[in-house]
Amino acid sequence: MRGSALLRLALSPLVLVAIVLVAMLLPELTGVDSARSVLAVRYADADPDPRVIAAIRADLGLDRPLWQRLVERLGRLCTGRFGTSWVSGDPVGAQLGRAFQVSLSIMVTALVVSFAVGCAAGLLAARRPGAVADRVVSACNRLASAVPEFALAPVLVAVFAVGLHLLPSSGWRGPANLVLPVASLVPVLAAPVAAVVRTQAAALRGENFVAAARARGIGEFRLWTRHIARPALPAALSLVTYKAAGMIAGTAAVETVFDIPGLGRTVVDAVRAQDIPVVQAGLVVAAAVALFVGAVGDALHLVVDPRSRGGAA
Structure with a gap:
């Protein structure tokens, strides 16, 4: 590794x-x-x-x-000069900067929520392997992994925007516009995190340090959230950052469905309009972000995983 x-x-x-x-x-x-x-x-x-x-x-x-x-x-x-858009005549750098801020808020929120939901679900499933909670989490993981973002997004719009009128279906005007795009991205990101945490935690629950902690009178909640979850987090953290590197494509699809002026939709619109300067700069920015996030994930894994440090010795 x-x-x-x-x-x-x-x-x-x-x-x-x-x-x-x-x-x-x-x-x-x-x-x-x-x-x-x-x-x-x-x-x-x-x-x-x-x-x-x-x-x-x-x-x-x-x-x-x-x-x-x-x-x-x-x-x-x-030198940071991306030229001007053939369509709007605006500087490409300023146009992509505004779009990237929108995409960044969606991606960061989705990653944080996915990490929290995945870790909680994995720990819940690992407490009693084979029990009802474990089977429910496993079924949800399989379903979430099978449904891509672009397929889930229209369903969420139909239910929560068109049917229940609880959330806006498109645009970017406030925090409410963030809910459905993030909800579209979370399942596919949280499912592998939950699976990894479940595997790691289920293996750790039988270790000697867990039995020793129970013998010292440590409560179950503290035992699972601190003593078992902590060794399982490096693998989950490495996985979620690795998934984040490939998240830009999913974000582009979600931005297109919800009509959000993010980086993905900006590049898609530029491709349709044959606005080559925007397409060129957008591809470079997207690739740089994906590679940077992937590199951060690999670096974090090397730092926080004691097995990696041990292998280096």
Whole structure:
């Protein structure tokens, strides 16, 4: 485990470089004529004038060799200049910054709730393996793992927004708009955490230190929440951060369903509109965030898991 975590940490910069190169080459890889896309977006010109097309190509730098365009794009990216949107004309950096703040609030809230729910469910199931609570938690885990975010989100809208009128179905105006998106993400994240905590806690409940704690008169609640839960948390923490690295795709689907102006929906809308500067910057930001979160998870596992430290000795 320690070796694989170190390998992922070492490869993260190389993976990010590869993703940046692919993003910078998007106009050439997709075969989209950037000049015609800009013309269609800005002027809706169905029969473009060759002179106008040539002027746009010169303005975008498309009349220069590929290697020069690539170096210029990488230079702008390294200096934090993402360019301007072809659709809105706004700076891409400011647009993605606002969208990322929205997505970050959704992801952080979902991760915290998922970790708490998963740990509580896993400990409850581990108290009496095979009992009713254990079977219920296992069934909920299987159901949650089988239902993706984009399938659960419309169901929640139909029940709590359309049917019961308790929560808003779309938009981003206040804390109430956070509830359903987070509820759509929590089950698929909490299920593996609950399974890991259940396995770890069920194995720990028969250890000698648990019997010694009971002999000292420690209550069951304190025993499970402090003495058994604490050794089981490193694996759960590592898992939830690993899942968070791949959470951006699920967040994008949820943002699209709930019409939330987050990073995922911004990139999806940019793809539909062929707004290449926004797509390029969005992919780089999403990849960087995913790799950073994954690296944090691997680093946390190496720090908090005593077996990893022991293996390093």
